[in-house]
Amino acid sequence: MFGQGLIKGLAITLQELFTKKVTVQYPEQRCYIAPRFHGEFTFEESKCIICGMCVNACPNKVIEIESEKADKKKLLTGYKMNIQYCLFCGLCVESCPRDAIHFSQNFEMAKYHSKSIPLIMVNKTPEQIAEEKARIIAEAAKAAEARAKAEAATGAAKPEARGDAKKEPPKAGAKPAGGKSDRTEG
Amino acid sequence: MVENIFTSIAGSLRSVIDAAGAPLLLNDISVVLLKVVAILVYILVSALWLVYMERKICAYIQARIGPNRVGPMGLLQTAADIGKLIAKEIIIPRAADKVVFLLMPVLIFVPVLLLFAVVPFGKDMIAVDLNIGLFYFFSIASLSTIIFWAGGWASANKYALIGSMRAVSQMLSYEIPMILALLGVVMMTGSMKMSEIVNAQQHIWFVFTQPLAFIIYVIAATAETNRTPFDLLEGESEIIAGPFTEYGGMTFAMWFLAEYGNVVLVSALATTAFLGGWLAPFGWTFIPSWVWFFLKLYLMIYVLMWFRWTYPRIRVDQLMNFGWKVLVPLTLANIFVTGVGMYIYRAIGW
Numbered sequence: 001m002f003g004q005g006l007i008k009g010l011a012i013t014l015q016e017l018f019t020k021k022v023t024v025q026y027p028e029q030r031c032y033i034a035p036r037f038h039g040e041f042t043f044e045e046s047k048c049i050i051c052g053m054c055v056n057a058c059p060n061k062v063i064e065i066e067s068e069k070a071d072k073k074k075l076l077t078g079y080k081m082n083i084q085y086c087l088f089c090g091l092c093v094e095s096c097p098r099d100a101i102h103f104s105q106n107f108e109m110a111k112y113h114s115k116s117i118p119l120i121m122v123n124k125t126p127e128q129i130a131e132e133k134a135r136i137i138a139e140a141a142k143a144a145e146a147r148a149k150a151e152a153a154t155g156a157a158k159p160e161a162r163g164d165a166k167k168e169p170p171k172a173g174a175k176p177a178g179g180k181s182d183r184t185e186g
Numbered sequence: 187m188v189e190n191i192f193t194s195i196a197g198s199l200r201s202v203i204d205a206a207g208a209p210l211l212l213n214d215i216s217v218v219l220l221k222v223v224a225i226l227v228y229i230l231v232s233a234l235w236l237v238y239m240e241r242k243i244c245a246y247i248q249a250r251i252g253p254n255r256v257g258p259m260g261l262l263q264t265a266a267d268i269g270k271l272i273a274k275e276i277i278i279p280r281a282a283d284k285v286v287f288l289l290m291p292v293l294i295f296v297p298v299l300l301l302f303a304v305v306p307f308g309k310d311m312i313a314v315d316l317n318i319g320l321f322y323f324f325s326i327a328s329l330s331t332i333i334f335w336a337g338g339w340a341s342a343n344k345y346a347l348i349g350s351m352r353a354v355s356q357m358l359s360y361e362i363p364m365i366l367a368l369l370g371v372v373m374m375t376g377s378m379k380m381s382e383i384v385n386a387q388q389h390i391w392f393v394f395t396q397p398l399a400f401i402i403y404v405i406a407a408t409a410e411t412n413r414t415p416f417d418l419l420e421g422e423s424e425i426i427a428g429p430f431t432e433y434g435g436m437t438f439a440m441w442f443l444a445e446y447g448n449v450v451l452v453s454a455l456a457t458t459a460f461l462g463g464w465l466a467p468f469g470w471t472f473i474p475s476w477v478w479f480f481l482k483l484y485l486m487i488y489v490l491m492w493f494r495w496t497y498p499r500i501r502v503d504q505l506m507n508f509g510w511k512v513l514v515p516l517t518l519a520n521i522f523v524t525g526v527g528m529y530i531y532r533a534i535g536w
Binding site for chain 2: 006009010012013014016017018019020021022023025
C-alpha cells in the first residue's frame with residue numbers, strides 16, 4: 001500500500017521517543033575508560049636512568065631530556081614532552097627499560113594557552129641542580145670513605161674481594177636517587 | 187471560574203474604564219490593546235517554548251536528552267540563545283538592498299500577528315470573530331510568501347535567491363490543496379466564521395467526517411510552514427539556509443521565531459477546523475475550553491515535529507508533482523464526494 005513506509009517510520013520514531021536515553025552527562029558521569037587507555041603521560045623520576053631510549057623511540061621528537069653529570073652519575077635536570085606533537089603511539093612507554101613513563105586515564109588535556117600544552121615532568125632550577133650535585137658528590141665521597149674503611153677492616157687480603165667492592169658503588173648510588181626525587185617533588 | 191479567566195479579565199478592564207467615565211472609544215481601544223498585548227506575549231513565549239520543545243523531541247527521538255543545562259530541565263536554553271543572538275552584530279552585505287533587507291525580518295511577524303486575531307483560543311476567546319474568518323486566514327497567510335521572497339531577493343546572494351524562489355513556488359503550490367481541503371469543512375459548516383466551524387463539531391469532529399481533507403491539510407500545512415520533509419527553501423545541505431543565508435543575529439532569530447509562529451497558526455487552524463477547537467471530547471467539560479484548545483494545539487504541533495524528525499527532505503520535482511498531481515486532484519475529489527454526500531444525507535433527511 002502507498003504510504004506504508006511513512007507510517008512505519010513514524011512508528012519507529014515514536015518508539016524511539018520512549019527508549020532509554022544513551023547520553024552520558026559528561027562532567028558528572030564518565031564513560032568507562034579501558035585500563036590500557038592512551039591518555040596523559042605520568043613520569044616517575046626516581047625510576048628514570050636517563051638512558052634516552054624514549055627520546056630515540058619517539059617518531060615525532062616529542063620528548064626533550066636535559067641532564068648533567070655529577071661525579072660519575074647522570075642527573076636528570078629536565079624532562080619535557082611537547083604533547084602538541086604527540087600521536088599517543090606509546091612507543092616511549094614501550095621502550096622505557098625501567099617503566100618510568102606510563103599512560104594515565106586522564107584525557108582532559110585541553111589548555112587555555114598554547115604555551116601550557118607541553119607536559120613538563122621535571123624542570124629543576126640551577127639552585128636545585130647545584131644542591132643535588134653537591135649531595136651526590138658528598139654521598140659518593142661518603143661511599144668511597146666507607147669502602148676504604150671496609151677495605152682496611154678486611155685487611156685487603158684477597159684480590160677477589162677488591163672486585164666485589166668495585167661492583168658495589170653503583171648499587172649504593174642507585175638508592176639515593178629515590179630520596180632525590182622526593183625532594184624535587186616537595 | 188477557570189473557564190472564564192481570560193474573558194473575565196477583559197470584562198473587568200472594560201468595567202473599570204467604564205466606571206472611570208471614559209468614552210466608549212477609549213474603552214474599545216484599551217480592550218483591543220489588551221488583546222494585542224496578550225497575543226504578542228503568547229507568540230513570543232510560545233516561540234521560545236517551541237524551540238525548546240523541538241529540540242527536546244528531536245533529542246528524545248534520537249535517544250539523546252537534549253538541552254538540560256540552562257535553567258531547570260534546560261527550560262531557559264532558548265532565552266539564553268536569544269540573548270546571545272541579540273548581542274550579535276547584524277551584518278549587512280554590501281550589495282544588499284539595505285532597507286528591504288532589514289525590513290523583511292520585521293515584517294514577517296506582521297501576518298503572524300494578524301492571523302492570531304481570528305484564532306479561537308477558547309469559548310468566546312477570539313480576538314475578532316470575523317464572518318469570513320477562514321478566508322481572512324488564507325488571504326493574510328499568503329502574504330508571508332512575498333516577505334520570504336523579498337528577504338531572499340534583498341540579500342543579493344545566489345543561495346538566498348534560489349531559496350526565495352523555492353519559497354514562492356512551494357508556498358503558492360501548497361496553498362491550493364490547503365484551501366481546497368478546508369472547503370469540505372466550509373461546505374459542511376455553511377460558514378467561514380471560526381466560532382461556527384467549532385460549534386458545528388458539537389456532535390462529531392470533522393477529522394472523522396473529513397479524514398482525507400485532514401490528512402491533506404496536515405501535509406499542505408507542513409509544506410506551508412517550510413518544515414521537513416518540505417524544507418526545500420531552507421535545505422541546508424543544498425542552499426545553505428535559503429532566504430536566510432545572509433541574515434545573522436537578531437534578524438535571523440526573527441525569521442526563525444516567525445517559523446514557529448506559523449507552526450502554531452497552522453496547528454491552531456487544524457485544531458479549529460478538524461479537531462473540534464475548544465470543544466471537550468466525551469463531555470469532559472470540567473476541563474476549561476481553552477485548556478482543551480491548547481492540548482489539541484500542542485498535539486498537532488507535536489505531530490508536525492514528529493514528521494520533521496522522521497522524514498528526509500524530498501526533491502523539488504517530487505514536491506511539485508506531489509502537490510499538483512496528487513494533492514490537488516484528491517482535494518477536488520474530496521469536495522465532490524462531500525457535496526454528493528451532503529446532498530444524499532439531506533435527501534434521506536438525517
